Amino acid sequence: MATSLHNHDAEEGLDFRPKFDASGLVTCVATDAVSGEVLMVAHMNDEALRKTIASGEAWYFSRSRNALWRKGETSGHTQRVMEIRMDCDQDAVWIRVEQIGAACHTGRRSCFYRKVDGGEGGAKLTFVDADKVFDPKAVYRK
Amino acid sequence: MATSLHNHDAEEGLDFRPKFDASGLVTCVATDAVSGEVLMVAHMNDEALRKTIASGEAWYFSRSRNALWRKGETSGHTQRVMEIRMDCDQDAVWIRVEQIGAACHTGRRSCFYRKVDGGEGGAKLTFVDADKVFDPKAVYRK
Numbered sequence: 540m541a542t543s544l545h546n547h548d549a550e551e552g553l554d555f556r557p558k559f560d561a562s563g564l565v566t567c568v569a570t571d572a573v574s575g576e577v578l579m580v581a582h583m584n585d586e587a588l589r590k591t592i593a594s595g596e597a598w599y600f601s602r603s604r605n606a607l608w609r610k611g612e613t614s615g616h617t618q619r620v621m622e623i624r625m626d627c628d629q630d631a632v633w634i635r636v637e638q639i640g641a642a643c644h645t646g647r648r649s650c651f652y653r654k655v656d657g658g659e660g661g662a663k664l665t666f667v668d669a670d671k672v673f674d675p676k677a678v679y680r681k
Numbered sequence: 682m683a684t685s686l687h688n689h690d691a692e693e694g695l696d697f698r699p700k701f702d703a704s705g706l707v708t709c710v711a712t713d714a715v716s717g718e719v720l721m722v723a724h725m726n727d728e729a730l731r732k733t734i735a736s737g738e739a740w741y742f743s744r745s746r747n748a749l750w751r752k753g754e755t756s757g758h759t760q761r762v763m764e765i766r767m768d769c770d771q772d773a774v775w776i777r778v779e780q781i782g783a784a785c786h787t788g789r790r791s792c793f794y795r796k797v798d799g800g801e802g803g804a805k806l807t808f809v810d811a812d813k814v815f816d817p818k819a820v821y822r823k
Contacts, residue, residue: 555806568710577719627785633719647769650768
């Protein structure tokens with residue numbers, strides 16, 4: 540099949556056929572269904588994607604732990620999935636979730652708690668929306 | 682340096698030190714600064730990230746074309762960057778943008794124009810917010 544035809548089918552068709560990368564993963568963006576805020580960016584393998592669709596709870600694949608992972612299974616801070624969308628070439632997934640507690644393992648609501656500002660001496664970070672919702676030491680028993 | 686200390690610095694510090702993957706890339710999520718909608722997921726290399734910060738326009742790195750790319754350089758559908766955020770481990774970037782025209786090369790405002798529904802016979806896609814803002818054939822002169 541020609542690449543252009545293949546792309547056309549993937550982009551304009553209604554068949555669900557996620558395009559996993561060489562590691563068997565797609566990128567997943569989770570946003571807060573109420574505020575629209577980006578909560579986290581993570582990865583899903585085929586099993587995580589299927590379990591997410593079937594259960595309505597977010598499942599991911601941890602590259603660092605090389606393991607399937609139900610969001611919140613340790614912390615209790617689960618994600619209830621309100622909507623799942625695929626992008627044009629089906630290698631990225633956007634889920635709109637009802638986040639219980641906080642998405643970030645640092646204890647913040649979102650993983651994106653620092654903004655980047657440019658400047659003469661190079662870019663710098665500043666905390667924004669960085670209040671901790673929970674104490675990671677207590678939750679993860681470090 | 683111990684991994685935990687390294688992680689602590691990257692997560693709690695204000696030094697901008699993006700963590701590029703083996704291909705020299707970070708993942709970037711672009712959302713509409715007004716509606717909050719996720720427009721696209723793409724990648725940035727060091728140069729794309731620096732140009733984005735310096736210029737206030739979104740630059741990406743195309744893995745398929747293996748080339749730096751200013752968003753909208755062909756279509757005119759540029760992205761003006763209102764805010765840039767880094768995630769906890771600094772391997773993902775969230776940019777809030779003012780999107781001129783449409784983000785998706787298929788002509789839609791967002792790349793995420795299909796939702797996933799589960800079901801007995803397997804998951805299926807449905808078009809949502811899938812109206813075309815422009816005709817890709819005319820814009821890209823295919």
